[in-house]
Amino acid sequence: MKPFEYKAVHSIEEACSALAEYGSDAHILAGGTDLLIELRKQNIRTPKVVVDISFIKELRGIESINGTINLKPLATHTQLLQSSILHQYASLLSSAASVIGSPQIRNRGTIGGNIMNAATCADTVPPLIALGAKITLKLKSGSRQLDLSDLFIKPYQTKAKPEELLTEISFLKLSPNAKSSFIKLGRRNALAISRLSVAAILFFNEKGIITEARIVPGAALPIWRRVTEAEQIMIGEIPSTELFKTAGQKVSEVMISHTGRRWSTEYKEPVIATLVRRALEQCV
Amino acid sequence: MNNQSISTTINGRKFTFDVYPNQTLLHFLREELGLTGTKCGCEIGECGACTVLLNGEAVNSCLVIVPQIDRKEILTVEGLAKDGKLHPLQESFMNHDAVHCGFCTPGMLMSAKALLDKNPDPEEKEIRTAISGNLCRCTGYIQIIEAVRDVANKA
Numbered sequence: 001m002k003p004f005e006y007k008a009v010h011s012i013e014e015a016c017s018a019l020a021e022y023g024s025d026a027h028i029l030a031g032g033t034d035l036l037i038e039l040r041k042q043n044i045r046t047p048k049v050v051v052d053i054s055f056i057k058e059l060r061g062i063e064s065i066n067g068t069i070n071l072k073p074l075a076t077h078t079q080l081l082q083s084s085i086l087h088q089y090a091s092l093l094s095s096a097a098s099v100i101g102s103p104q105i106r107n108r109g110t111i112g113g114n115i116m117n118a119a120t121c122a123d124t125v126p127p128l129i130a131l132g133a134k135i136t137l138k139l140k141s142g143s144r145q146l147d148l149s150d151l152f153i154k155p156y157q158t159k160a161k162p163e164e165l166l167t168e169i170s171f172l173k174l175s176p177n178a179k180s181s182f183i184k185l186g187r188r189n190a191l192a193i194s195r196l197s198v199a200a201i202l203f204f205n206e207k208g209i210i211t212e213a214r215i216v217p218g219a220a221l222p223i224w225r226r227v228t229e230a231e232q233i234m235i236g237e238i239p240s241t242e243l244f245k246t247a248g249q250k251v252s253e254v255m256i257s258h259t260g261r262r263w264s265t266e267y268k269e270p271v272i273a274t275l276v277r278r279a280l281e282q283c284v
Numbered sequence: 285m286n287n288q289s290i291s292t293t294i295n296g297r298k299f300t301f302d303v304y305p306n307q308t309l310l311h312f313l314r315e316e317l318g319l320t321g322t323k324c325g326c327e328i329g330e331c332g333a334c335t336v337l338l339n340g341e342a343v344n345s346c347l348v349i350v351p352q353i354d355r356k357e358i359l360t361v362e363g364l365a366k367d368g369k370l371h372p373l374q375e376s377f378m379n380h381d382a383v384h385c386g387f388c389t390p391g392m393l394m395s396a397k398a399l400l401d402k403n404p405d406p407e408e409k410e411i412r413t414a415i416s417g418n419l420c421r422c423t424g425y426i427q428i429i430e431a432v433r434d435v436a437n438k439a
Contacts, residue, residue: 001308003285003304004306006351029352036349037328052352078341101329102418190417
């Protein structure tokens with residue numbers, strides 16, 4: 001590993017000051033499951049300063065305040081999958097956390113790192129976008145809140161400035177008339193990188209009619225977004241396999257309209273449609 | 285590059301070290317402390333051979349840099365046996381022929397210990413999940429699962 005300066009910070013304030021001082025020379029260390037691999041590569045530019053935020057207590061935990069859930073960025077994937085609040089009010093997020101990496105990775109990897117690393121295969125991002133999550137980015141002076149779906153520019157690149165620290169991820173609890181699911185397709189069960197994934201939420205009225213739908217595919221589009229073109233097909237309808245198949249085909253069409261036809265399309269086209277259908281079926 | 289002074293507990297003993305930040309916990313254990321029971325496999329968090337317990341949780345020591353263990357407790361495979369007596373998991377691995385080439389064994393033992401410390405009576409599915417981050421190239425998984433289950437049954 002190439003040499004770098006190391007700075008452990010113990011409060012949000014201290015972290016923001018360090019980031020303000022070092023700017024783009026700094027890289028934040030949280031769980032380290034991505035950064036350590038980058039640091040070891042000889043061909044990549046090693047950050048001059050590693051700012052270790054893993055000791056900051058204020059950045060840990062999962063809070064439930066009235067109808068809102070606030071996730072702190074150092075919440076690990078293990079904490080997400082074991083959280084009874086998430087099981088009850090955002091089960092698709094705990095499902096996604098449960099299929100990341102391995103127990104060892106889930107014990108270290110954090111939700112904040114999963115978001116800010118912005119890998120196309122990040123498993124917690126599609127559920128969070130489906131949940132309508134907002135994030136708070138803090139500077140030494142001031143902070144701003146933005147929709148998570150507006151954060152990303154392209155894979156591995158976000159709109160966050162080097163001086164900004166992610167301090168909170170928040171979203172509304174799902175109401176009891178909503179059901180959600182997350183499906184991941186990897187090459188094997190453990191330690192697999194998502195080839196494709198789907199996060200889905202369906203809201204029903206008392207007659208069982210779909211009143212709102214949210215579908216966010218993972219690793220399918222250049223940046224994550226809800227596929228409203230497919231969601232709209234289902235509003236006002238009664239759940240059926242045919243309906244879910246149609247929605248799946250629509251997601252597939254939208255994916256191809258973004259990515260064009262490439263070597264993997266022959267595979268991804270039917271597979272994303274099937275994953276969407278399965279994810280929607282799990283919401284019934 | 286700046287040295288860091290850290291205090292840590294390793295296998296029940298307290299230490300203070302001056303460390304370089306650009307060293308993984310794995311290499312620190314093996315090269316600085318001579319604790320070579322923890323194995324160096326893929327070094328990208330995929331094989332689990334380097335698994336140790338950090339504050340009771342299984343982690344890949346190849347994905348932790350040394351200053352991160354400041355004020356934390358580390359348990360390696362060398363810390364399992366007490367007073368010259370093997371840990372029940374170690375005995376059970378021997379009894380079930382769960383050690384083939386042995387390279388994955390320290391990591392498997394630590395993942396199994398993390399599981400049993402939290403859940404003394406796991407179902408087979410939970411054992412399989414607990415060791416899902418540990419690869420065994422000899423593919424002796426069944427004996428390993430049986431060895432872990434046997435310790436759980438006897439507890």
